Amino acid sequence: MEHEKVNILLVDDQPAKLLAYEVILKELGENLVVASSGREALEFLLKNEVAVILVDVCMPELDGFELAAMIREHPRFQKTAMIFISAIQVSDFDRLRGYEMGAVDYVPVPVVPEVLRAKIRVFAELYRKTRQLERLNTELEDRVRARTAELEQSTTRLVESEQRRSMAIAAGKMGSWDWDWINGDWMWDEGQYKIFGIEPGTLDVTSSNIQTLFHPDDVDGLRQAWGEFTKGAKSYETEFRIVRPDGEIRWCVGTAAASIDKDGRVVRVSGVTVDITDRKRAEERQSLLTREVDHRAKNALALAQSIVRLTRAQNMNAYVKAVEGRITALARVHTVLSLSSWQGAEIRRLVAEEVAPYSGAGQIQIEGAEVQLQPATAQTLALALHELVTNSAKYGSLSALAGRLAITWEVESDTLILAWVETGGPAVTKPTSKGFGTRSVIASIETQLGGQADFDWRKEGLICRLTVPLRSAISSDTSQYREMLAQDRQAMTSRVG
Structure with a gap:
């Protein structure tokens, strides 16, 4: 991944010191931004994101401690890394005060370039990794939301499909069946019984009994369609008529698909029957x-x-x-x-x-x-x-x-x-x-x-x-x-x- 530059804010009222900091930190390859006062630093911070702030403790108007306190009051900069630079000998009390104001480290003058670069590099890289993690987390949340929405839509479609199927079954317009090719067992759902005008439990669902329910002129065609499965056919669809026990003739369309074992033999045939009498x-x-x-x-x-x-x-x-x-x-x-x-x-x-x-x-x-x-x-x-x-x-x-x-x-x-x-x-x-x-x-x-x-x-x-x-x-x-x-x-x- 290409190196993503971050902003490093250098705050000091002495131009010579700012130039020195720029020379020392230039090889880090980051965006170095200079501010000659605390007010100037605050104006930049309100408009930009900053990875590390390098600030001099002793400055007119706003010293380093006061600037740090004002920066920390803003919610966006409560976790921004700040390093104090002091040209005077600081006491433990001063260090404690600096840490309380939000400083993460002290660098004494004269500055050791290698030490300053190492400290800045660590905090800049930490900032960069934090932002990358935030982006990855946002992307992950977006993906989770998208996937959740997709699953919700899929679930909605499935529920609607099942509702339509239930309505079709309730109206006696659609039914499904399953035929064990090996042992000859049949299974009919409620819709299949309604289409054929038969009360569940009153018919022994066998191949011979089912055949008697088909219109005599359509029996040979259905036999031929089933016979195609033995020749390698995987599915079929055909229209046919049935004769209900009360003598009423209904038109249906049947769709069936075969299940094949590893040797290519048909082991099961499943299908759907739809009553199309109204359409006919x-x-x-x-x-x-x-x-x-x-x-x-x-x-x-x-x-x-x-x-x-x-x-x-x-x-x-x-x-x-x-x-x-x-x-x-x-x-x-x-x-x-x-x-x-x-x-x-x-x-x-x-x-x-x-x-x-x-x-x-x-x-x-x-x-x-x-x-x-x-x-x-x-x-x-x-x-x-x-x-x-x-x-x-x-x-x-x-x-x-x-x-x-x-x-x-x-x-x-x-x-x-x-x-x-x-x-x-x-x-x-x-x-x-x-x-x-x-x-x-x-x-x-x-x-x-x-x-x-x-x-x-x-x-x-x-x-x-x-x-x-x-x-x-x-x-x-x-x-x-x-x-x-x-x-x-x-x-x-x-x-x-």
């Missing part, structure tokens, strides 16, 4: 949802295609407006169904969404009990309502400020009966032929939902009664539009609409 069910639900979304997307696209191909209009602007209106209606019901994760739609919200553009003037009355519609029923009914409200806005009660529209419904024997009653609008005459809107309503309600659509063209206003079964629908695809397409194929012309 979630994966199945996700897969089902993906297929359902794909199916509904294809249906929506097919329905939009049918709307585009079957819509009739007198000009391009009318055609675009009609197509946009029908596709917007489809989008609205799609949004309602999406908010319910495609579980269904509440009829009041469905009706309100379709008539919302015309409800600001207070012309529309909506009344009926809460009814949850199946997705296919909601989608089809929304398009039928769109055709009715569009027709009413063009030719019926919603085309006049005095017109009124009442939409009411009730449920009888799992059948929805919705009444659409218009009054106060222009006089109504029964059309000589059914337009696209009317045929669309009839086709969607009767062909797709297996219901019935009745139109009463009264002079006072249209009454339409829709009867829809709530528990089943004939089809969830676009069959009504395909049927209408076949009926209109002959009427299609090169003109738009």
